[in-house]
Amino acid sequence: MNETKFCINCGKEIPENATFCSFCGADQKTAATAETQTDGNTTTGKQSTPPEHDNMWTALKLGMKQTFTWSQRITRPQYWWLYLDLMLIALILTFTLGLKVYSFPAFAAHVNVLQAVLLLIYSALMCWISVMQFTAGARRLHDSNRSAHYLWFSLIPIVGPILIIVFMCQRSKPAGERFDRFASQPKPWTHKWWTWCLLVLFTLLYAGSVNIIARDNAVDSALTTTSNSDSTSDSDDSYADSDSYDDSDSDSTDTDSDTDSDTDSESDSSSDTDSITVGDDDIDISDQKTYNTSYSDSSWTGSTFKIDKVTVYKTDGAYTIGSGSDKRDFNGVVKVHMSIHAGRDISAYPTQAKLSTNDGQQVDADMDSDDFDGDLNSGTDTDGNLYFELSKLSSVKDITSIRLKWDASYDTDDYDDDNDFKTYDATLNLN
Template identity: 75%
Template sequence: MSETKYCINCGKEIPVDATFCPFCGATQGKATSAKAQSTSAPEQNNEPNQPEHVNMWTALKLGMRQTFTWSQRITRPQYWWLYLDLVLITLILTIVFGFKVYSYPAFILDPFHVNALQTVLLLVYSALMSWISVMQFTASARRLHDSNRSAHYLWFSLIPLVGPILIIVFLCQRSKAAGERFDRSTSQPKHWTHKWWTWCLLVLFTLAYAALVNVTARENAIDSALTTTSKSATTSSDDSYSDSDSEEASDSDSEDSESDSESDSDSDSITIGDDDIDIADQQAYTASFTDSSWAGSTFKIDKVTVYKTDGTYTSGSGSDKQDFNGIVKVHMSIHAGRDISAYPTQAKLSTNDGQQVDADADSDDFDGDLNSGTDSDGNLYFILPKLSSVKNITSVRLKWDASYDTDDYDDDNDFKTFDATLNLN
């Protein structure tokens, strides 16, 4: 088998005595076989820098030493140990400096203002982050060289989503002997800290990074100020609305007290049981009936509403079936001073125009057996067979029963029939 060597430009295997590469046309140096190249490489320092024991510390020292070294190689273990180092350092810098420098701008041009301490923190943070970025970038180029790929593969990172994935795949490839074509160091290269142009680049990167961070910090400060102002305005607005609502409620109460008999036009129908009844006219009245004379309990009636239906409706069935076009709604509340049984939903109502009706079975269920100390309230509905106008009802009379259990045969107060006459005006 004929001996071969690697092209110093494209890295492909070519005949050992070739003067020009048949693939890329590059002029070749002294004829040396691939085997000789690989065996002589350690003597010429052409192998990638790989100490006996690769760890975080040795990888970091190598990365710092070769921050601006482009045409060399770095092995896969060295690269990923260095990557871990830089991630941890970036995390620490973000905790120590990042939150501070991003919270408020170090300087503002219009109007001009400089915060000295913030500026120092910003420059230190930007210089360290720029150094880390350059170190990571050149290390990625050397890792590609070690897998016999040009650093131009880094352009793939500009492709959204797919590009970074491809770069990671390339960086994970094994070392290839043909990658030695990228080893073009001089016999005694100067350290990057002894070169003026590396410092110029680092200063430019630092200033650019600082400007970007300062712009971001200024936007964050503006957003924070706007958010605070918006919250303050919202709070003030809520207070204003609250005051306005209180004033409106006060005005509304005053109007109601001046004219309790004005028509309530907020609703065009009422629901009794499962039936929706359309209303043509209605009149609401404030009542002030209170009776606390029995069993330490209190019965109150605070509102009476008279409705005229929109047309004639039918209630009941069979012999109890009847037509009606009027409804009286009475709101009652009960406070039980002891264990009692009260039955307002079985009350009888009589009107000033001579009608007497029983409470409708679909009245609210709020009575019956009530324990001591409990409160209950609800609406009683009375169906009026005839009602020509809501204004014709000027007074109503209600009667209902209540009782309590006792072992005292001399207690004549255990049963009571309440009788309440309410003038509607």
């Protein structure tokens, strides 16, 4: 059986006694002689020492030393020990710094110095271990006699990462020494300016992406309802307001004359409660006025939308809603109580309504309005409160009329059915 060896240049399999590679033409004898001389010089120049045993510590030292080393090799045990090291370091960084930097942006409306410092430290360390892991992967491919270009396979969804893992688990091949290129006077990467420039660039890009994610997380946290029980408490509060209004209205009817009947549609501005709850926020109230309304619309699909009560609140001081670019102050709240009877299967969205007032303000319904709309089956009866925050309100008596618009629709396979979508437009005079 003919013995073979691998070309020192291209890695192809050639006969053992070949002096030139039949594929690339490289001189095998010269390379072998140089290797023999190198081994001899090493033996005579200094006393040989036993190799270090591969473990987590030796692998980490090698990885740190060769952070920007591309054209060499790393054995399979060294690579996987280093991989374990870097994964543990990444987990520690995530739990000690990552949770903090992802929770709140360092560069929002103003610069948070402490948050910015933590963000830069976290980004620099994550970039360093990422570069270390990437170059180690290239050297591991070299050790199995594969080009680092095989890393492009990682861009293939699902299959690519699996292939990379298979390549990283391959045994070392002698032909892989063709990738070994040693400088005559090797210089540590810490003494090279371009390596630091790359680390700084990667750190800034990574920090920017983390800050964007943190900003989005902060906005979502501010705008998302955290508990369904909050909606239940809002409904209970609205029912309490309704009972209070009915009692005061009955008393006024018994004691007042018929000429005072206009007061039946409006409650006294004083209230037994000094605050209202919208979502998970308690809002202190300095004044309020409640109006009975008789709006009812049954013109579409046999469904009925009713608005029977509107309450205008003047807050005790200014409050803030939203976050980031959506952040704004308000000092007034309009609460609209609506009930729905579905005449067929419909989708109705009054909690996405727009409200405009007689003094020129237009606002969207608060996301913490009661959850009573959406997909409704035929025959369903539901009701709830809509909340609208007003940026300017000097007195509850300033709001004399409101206009409300919301959409509703139903599913149909009839392309000629032009009645499947409706925009409701309700104008209510408050007097």
